[in-house]
Amino acid sequence: MTHGMVLGRFLPPHAGHVYLCEFAHRWVDDLTIVISVRARDPISGSQRLAWMRELFPFDRVIRLSMENVKHPSEQPPSRAVLKASLEKVLTVRPDFVFASEPYGADLAQILGARFVSVDQARAVVPVSATCIRTDPFAHWQHIPRCVRPAFVKRVSILSADPTEAGALARALAEKLGTKWVPEWSGTPRDLNGDSPAGVDWTEVVRGQIASEEALARDADRVLICATDPLATTVWAQLLSGSCPQELHELARRRYDLTLLMTPDSSSDTAGVIYPLNAGVDFVGRCERALRAVGRPFVVVNGGWEERTAAALRAVEKLTPSHRARELR
Structure with missing residues (x-):
């Protein structure tokens, strides 16, 4: 059985995230989606957890507190601390790490997994969470149905x-x-x-x-x-x-x-x-x-x-x- 992992903030979840997670779900037998959470995030961790569990009911969706851990996208990443934090919440070591950001390669190396890049150029779904937070109405078609009530x-x-x-x-x-x-x-x-x-x-x-x-x-x-x-x-x-x-x-x-x-x-x-x-x-x-x-x-x-x-x-x-x- 193959195991995969997706790590993201999902601030908020959007069509690009859906494509990424659906891709990963179809690549591996077992997928864990990890939500990176900090107290200062503009959307609560509990709300994002509820959204992602509704969007991906057949995958394991968990959250990881990153209060004292640098996200892989931040330089320089605290590799040892990040690895220890992930190993505490992951039930199995992933064989594959999926990401649409360059940091996915470093994350895969930290966990001893293979990196699979998914639409890094955002050619399939041209949107980012920052764009949605800045102007949700300009990107309404990329906001999942369960997320729209928040905006x-x-x-x-x-x-x-x-x-x-x-x-x-x-x-x-x-x-x-x-x-x-x-x-x-x-x-x-x-x-x-x-x-x-x-x-x-x-x-x-x-x-x-x-x-x-x-x-x-x-x-x-x-x-x-x-x-x-x-x-x-x-x-x-x-x-x-x-x-x-x-x-x-x-x-x-x-x-x-x-x-x-x-x-x-x-x-x-x-x-x-x-x-x-x-x-x-x-x-x-x-x-x-x-x-x-x-x-x-x-x-x-x-x-x-x-x-x-x-x-x-x-x-x-x-x-x-x-x-x-x-x-x-």
Whole structure:
């Protein structure tokens, strides 16, 4: 049985890494993928470990702390320390070391293995992790599906009328060629008959988050969400008079932009359960909450076409490099 090893930072994993590891997987009988991890890395080791294990479920994926060890790409490499560190985590000595960087030859020599160079010129997959971190949208096609949620720009829409929010989310997603996340619960009526009393608001948020994360993998650079957990905290206060602490914690999720829709007197909100003037109160509370957490937001008002145009302009500013290429 032949054993192989790939060592990398995977900051983040990209199509070049996938090609490298798939190549190695098909060369040897048993492959170990080692993730080099340091505390100062811009992406946590646990996140990279989860990504790589999802991408390569049939290979052994482990991480190696490099806090006191120089990476082979650093000169001069601490050969003895690196060898000892690798031998502690490797179950068997590799027969082959695969790499798309020149340091692979030194690494193979340290371990007494044969070096196999894979696309060092990056002719097969012209991308690097540095390029992706610098401008992920310019290299979106090279980011694996499971990694994309970490880079996708998330836009939420807050409105007293969920029907209108959903319509705007759908319209924006269609114009941008991406995914949108409907309001998971619809309205409090969907959860608890004709009364918001007794609604499990935490369950509402967990359902919304689950839907959002499932759809984020297939979004094209931007994900449009018809609501977000912060809106649920406001509704909980308005309709139930209180909000669980857990809900406040869930509402701290990252959104790159929020579109705050003012009430439209021409829209039909008969299906929404809230007291008289609660729509105006909802928007005011949302604005205060957004300012309190320091989240970027844009107030969207006017007629439907005006709202849609203003919202689209605001969202397009989140992906300038992508928009610039479209206009060429």
